[in-house]
Amino acid sequence: MGYQVSIEETKGGIFRGMSQDILNRVKKVTVEELGVKEEEVQETSSFTEDLGADSLDVVELVMAFEDEFGIDIPDEEVGEIKTVGDAVTYISKKLG
Amino acid sequence: MSSRPVPSGRVVVTGIGAVTPLATGVDNFWPKLLAGENGVSRVTLLDPSEYATQIAAEVKDFNAEDWLDKKEARRLDRFISFAVASATMAMKDSGIVLTDELREDFGVLIGSGIGGLTFMGEQHRRQVEHGPGKVSPFLVPFMIPDMASGYTSIVHGLKGPNTCTVTACATGANAIGDAYHIVKRGDATAMLAGGTEAPICEIGLAAFSAARAMSTRNDDPAHASRPFDKERDGFVMAEGSAVLVLEDYNHAIARGAKIYGEIVGYGMSGDAYHFTQPHPEGDGAIRAMKMAFRTAGITPAEIGYINAHGTSTYYNDKGETQAIKQVFGDLAYKVPISSTKSMIGHTLGASGAIEALICLLAMKEGKLPPTINYEVPDPECDLDYIPNVMREAQVEYSLSNSFGFGGHNVTLILKRL
Missing domain, CATH: 3.40.47.10 (Thiolase/Chalcone synthase)
Structure with missing residues (x-):
């Protein structure tokens, strides 16, 4: 039991570490693509409502995430990515 | 309203x-x-x-x-x-x-x-x-x-x-x-x-x-x-x-604006000749200049400076020279002409605008920019191209030519105010 918990804790730690890395890279791409300041980009920031992205910006941003993480984001799933946090969750899931 | x-x-x-x-x-x-x-x-x-x-x-x-x-x-x-x-x-x-x-x-x-x-x-x-x-x-x-x-x-x-x-x-x-x-x-x-x-x-x-x-x-x-x-x-x-x-x-x-000059003439024509080559005798260029004079209501004698299209290609410079001679007659040898593309190069779709701006400043300041790199005279291009050194001159009207692939010919006439 104790053994299992420690495994879970370790996994959680790795996950948090990976998640932090994804968050940093999502922020970096967002700053580059949308020309916003780093401090403006929070996990809760909405790309369209808070960071000034229009529909074309979102398409380009999603392509930049695809390039950054080497993943494919199908059009029908783009709607899941509304905030920086959504992007981190989505990308984490994709990377397994 | x-x-x-x-x-x-x-x-x-x-x-x-x-x-x-x-x-x-x-x-x-x-x-x-x-x-x-x-x-x-x-x-x-x-x-x-x-x-x-x-x-x-x-x-x-x-x-x-x-x-x-x-x-x-x-x-x-x-x-x-x-x-x-x-x-x-x-x-x-x-x-x-x-x-x-x-x-x-x-x-x-x-x-x-x-x-x-x-x-x-x-x-x-x-x-x-x-x-x-x-x-x-x-x-x-x-x-x-x-x-x-x-x-x-x-x-x-x-x-x-x-x-x-x-x-x-x-x-x-x-x-x-x-x-x-x-x-x-x-x-x-x-x-x-x-x-x-x-x-x-x-x-x-x-x-x-x-x-x-x-x-x-x-x-x-x-x-x-x-x-x-x-x-x-x-x-x-x-x-x-x-x-x-x-x-x-x-x-x-x-509103009491500062005025650089007035646009008074605009002529256009088509060569109906070739994709990229201008008409060898400058036929379209001649008609564009004539239309610009007609719309401006002035004669070639009143032009004090020509900013030529002057691309530095064999055909353009020869054809444009012939066209200016056709339109200006003997006056062609007296009117100062320069190609500022000798310094700027050819900015293609921007060139006509840059050169209209140059005409306005030339008239306003009484200073005509030169054609640089003019070293070896060409018998087929024998006009006054303001070689190598700018010239001071009081100019009332200037003319700017622009010719494009497709045979588009445009002439603007501008006036000092």
């Missing part, structure tokens, strides 16, 4: 802005032009080693972030950034205060011969290498030549007539001429008018090299653009833009 003054049917220039290979900004550019400085060097925007032509006149001091917000500065194609910069300079220079009412009477007509060729080339590479899903959503807006006008109107909030000319190397002159008509007939109180071009990219250099129109004097770029000289071997590709504020005369007077 607008409370603007009754349109006068006269159109004056009240603001100017330019981005050129000699300098960004008219105040920086003009002294260099009069001094006969060369803007041509080995290409740096790409590695030109494999190209037949390895030289061009690049804009060297342009920082898009000086004119655009960071996001747009990073991604816009250069031809749009140049246009916005020139337009912003011209607006500021004009001192016009925009009201909601004036915005609706203020249009934009900035042409581009090619549009966003650099962006198109990059995105085509992405499609080939990574598939159609990787093409930028901005390819369409950044590629289409009309986006220079469209985006400039967004930046400045100008809601009047908004359109674009695309007539190769006659584009800038056509833009000014067409905008002149729009203001003259009262469809707008003012127009931002001009041309912009940024063709120095892989596909651009390859394409114009293939057309065999460019100089290959790669070992001596400073002497490559040599209009009317016997040893000329083609034009030198350049990038840049110029935008003028065209304004109804009554409106300009009512």
